[in-house]
Amino acid sequence: MGLVPQAGHAAQALDPQAPQSACTLAPPASKYDESPTRCVSATVALDRVPAVGETATATVILRSEVDIPRAELAIRLPQGLRITSPGFSTPRTRGLDTVATSALSLGKSGRTVTFTVAADVTGPAQIQADLTDLAAPAEERSAHATEEITVGTTAASSKDAAVGTRSAGRYTNGSLVPQRKAAQTPRTAAAPDEICATGTLNYATYDGVWHPGRRFAVSAVGQATPDSTTTTxxxxxxxxxxxxxxxCFKHSGPPLARLWVQFSTRTNWWEVTDMTGDNPYVVAVAPLTDVPAGTTQAFGTTTPDALHMRAFDAFDVINNIYAMRGSGTQCWTAAETTNCSKLKARWAPGNTNGGYYNTDPAIRAAFLTDAMPDARHPVVHEAGHNLQHLLYNWYWPAGDCPSPHSLHRATGAMCAWTEGFANAVAGYAMGDGRYYYNVTDWMDLMQTGFQDTTQAPARSNPDNGDAVEGRIAGAMIALWRDVDGGPQKTLVNMDNYASDTFDEWFNVDRAKSGLSVGRKARDVLYEHTIDYRDVKRRESVVNGGLEDQGAGWSWTGGVVGTFGYYPAHSGRYYAWMGGNGVPNEDTLSQTVAVPAKGTSLLGFYLRINSAEPTAAKPDSLALQVIDGNQSATVYTWYNTDKVPSYAHRVIDLSRFAGHTVTLRFVSDEDQGEQTDFLLDDISLKTS
Structure with a gap:
């Protein structure tokens, strides 16, 4: 299916207070990233990797295609590295990092800034440089650069890289949790053959605020003797x-030699891994030794290393989406109660390959750049794409997103729908109705009113209508807040019906789950410039998704079911016609009343797989319309028309207006190789 990029970053025209030039200096590092080409760029490098007690000179090279009279350069270092040069503010603590800033002006000739850093402790470290235009803090006028190193005890053990996804547990003051002897006091009224481990996981966001680490995988791990196998x-x-x-776990006999706890960013519901997708981020707390049975061991509050803090932030913020689900199960959909499909994200320190969601069946993951978790909304946005893909049973509408595209400009109907939904998830889950491009640059999704056409389109003056993702996002959040009582019913609806556009979702599929499409709901949309006040569509097909075990349909050959070999287009049930490789006829039919007035369009999703030689046409699927004693074959598909995934077919049946007819699909196979005709989401809409 390819890649579905993230739209949340792009902005083709900024507000007047943030003047924009046509910039070419710093395009996105990945061709799939939809963020804009930046007007400024930054690189940071060290002349050497210092060992403990040594210093190194850091050089930040700034380039610009615009004049920025008031810029701020922020240097972010983990505790254990410090700036020893003048020209920067006193460092402020943010989580396990410190941030020092310097005010400067930046012209088109660029600028180079050097400073000295001293290393006080061993371990992995990330040196970050961020440039911000203080007058116009737009993403295009900002830059982020990093350098990852490992400080050793000697020059030989220091490395110009920081690899791996495991780190040692720390206290919130940054110090490592030391190995120590276990508490020996038995628990009151405790089972004498049991040991319990207790504590709390915390992490810090970009602003230095500490948060509880929610729903992380946690394990108690130990060794019976110093030389025995490690056991979970x-x-x-x-x-x-x-x-x-x-x-708590059972243990009797001699004390455990060692006991520790470790936390992981991989659970049954979602995960954040390195860029390979194989390795979650793990924090292991230093062990307790000599752990007797019948005790509770308090490990206190643990935090990840600064280098991996963003992975824990990215994992935790997905809790906000998990709280929105309406499945009624622990999984994301009602169909799953165990072995849940996951939302997946990939992130690594210094990574530039990000800002998009990959729909490839072998991947299905959001790719995040190094700094994206700081703004949090981009993480939720990309996870929102993953959620929609999962709800649609891994179907994705055909793409029409230009590159770049933006929240406030009209694009295509599909692009506005998929990106608008992801933005709505971000704005609602984060509780602010906004989309943050980075920590300083954001757009209000909840602004209402039609565009002022005397002014240039901008984030505060977006285009109108359902081809604008920001308008769809605001409309959906308003529906969830003011009409639906939350997003849960929308997610259940999307789990059962896959819509290609917002128009289809609201005017065709929304009401199928009992969601209001009345005057109040349409007025909410109109406030967000989406005018469906006079849209009236009638659906003539009953149970077009075949979900109610085929209710409303007649068939032969057992063609309706939840077959495991192929997925449904949406939901679980679909029709599998043919697939025998011997002379056989299958049918699927329903009698419908075609309205007397309007345009009636029959739409359905068809997938054809065939092992027949491509030159021959022995296998076919015909669509027949039976009107009284008359039968017309409207269209016929053959094994040569095979397509590897579901394709949307639309046929005008307006010539049968005012008639009650039978829609009949008929598959016919000969003796030979099999051909599979898969049908789902059949609809006859009149407007």
């Missing part, structure tokens, strides 16, 4: 309320 003794997830955990 208990598993669970941290509390969704406060990040706490209590893991």
């Amino acid at each position: 003794l208990a598993t669970g997830v941290t509390s969704a309320a406060d990040g706490s955990y209590a893991l």
Whole structure:
């Protein structure tokens, strides 16, 4: 299916207070990233990797295609590295990092800034440089650059890289949790053959605010003797309320030699891994030694290393989407109760290959750049794409998104729908009705009123209508807040009906789940410039998705079901006609009343797989319309028309207006290789 890029970054025209030039300096690092080409760029490098007690000179090279009279250069370092040069503010603590800033002006000739850093502790470290235009803090006029190193005890053990996804647990003051002897006091009224491990996981966001690490995988791990095999003794997830955990397991006899806990960014519901998709981020707390049975061991509050903090932030913010689900199960959809399909994200320190969601069946993951978790909304946006893909049973509408595209400009109907939904998920889940491109640059999704055409289109003056993703996002959030009582019913609806556009979702599919499409709902849309006040469509087909075990349809050959070999286009049920490789006829039919007035369009999704030689046409699927004693074959598809995925077919049946007819699909195979005709989501809409 290819790649579905993330639209949330792009902005082709900024507000007047943020003047924009046609910039070419810093295009996105990945061809799939929909972020705009930037007007400024930055690189950061060290002349050497310092060992503990040594210093190194850092050089930040700034380039620009615009004049920025008031810029701020922020240098972010983990605790254990510090700036020793003048010219920067006193460092401020943010989580396990410190940030020092310098005010400067930047012209088109560029600028080079150097400073000295001293290394005080060993371990992985990330040196970050961020440039911001203070007068116009738009994404195009900002830059982010990083350098990852590992500080060793000597020059030989120091490295110009920081690899791996595991780190040692730290306290929130940044110090490593040391190995220590276990508490020896038995628990009151405790089972003498049990040990419990308790504590809390915390992490810090970009602004330095500490948050509980919610629903992370947590394990108690130990060794019976110093030389024995490491064993996982208990598993669970941290509390969704406060990040706490209590893991208990049976143990009797001599004390455990070692016991520790570790946390992972991979669970049964979602995960954040490195860029390979193979390795989650893991924090292991230093072990307790000599752990007796009948005790509770308090591990206290643990935090990840600064280098991996963003992975934990990205994982935790997806909790906000999980709270929106309406499945009624622990999974994202009602069809799953165990072995849940996951939302997946890939991230790594310094990564530039990001800003999009990959729909490839072998991947199905959001790719995040290094700094994207700082703004949080981009993470939720990309996870929103993953959620829609999952709800649609891994179907994705045909793409029409230009590159770049933006929240405030009209694009295509499909692009506006898929991107608008992802933006709505971000704005609603984060509770602010906004989309943040980065930590300083954002758009209000909830602005209403039609565009002022005397002014240039801008984020505060967006285009109108349902081809604009920002308008769709605002309309959906308003529906969830003011009409639907939340997004849960929308997600259930999308789990059962796959819509290619917002128009189809609202005017055709929304009411199928009992969601209001009345005056109040249409007025909400009109406030967001989507005018469906006079749209009236009638659906003539009953159970077009075949979900109610084929109710409303007649068939032969057992063609309706939940077959495991092929997926449905949406939901679970579909019709599988043919597929025998021997002389055989299958049928699927329903009698419908075609309205007397209007344009009636029969739409359905058809997938054809065939092993027949391409030159021959022995296998066919015919669409017949039976009107009284008359039968007309409207269209015939053959094995030579095979397509590897579902394709939307639309046929005008307006000539049967005012008649009650029978829609009949008939498959016919000969003796030979099999051909599979798969049908789903059949609809006859009149407007």
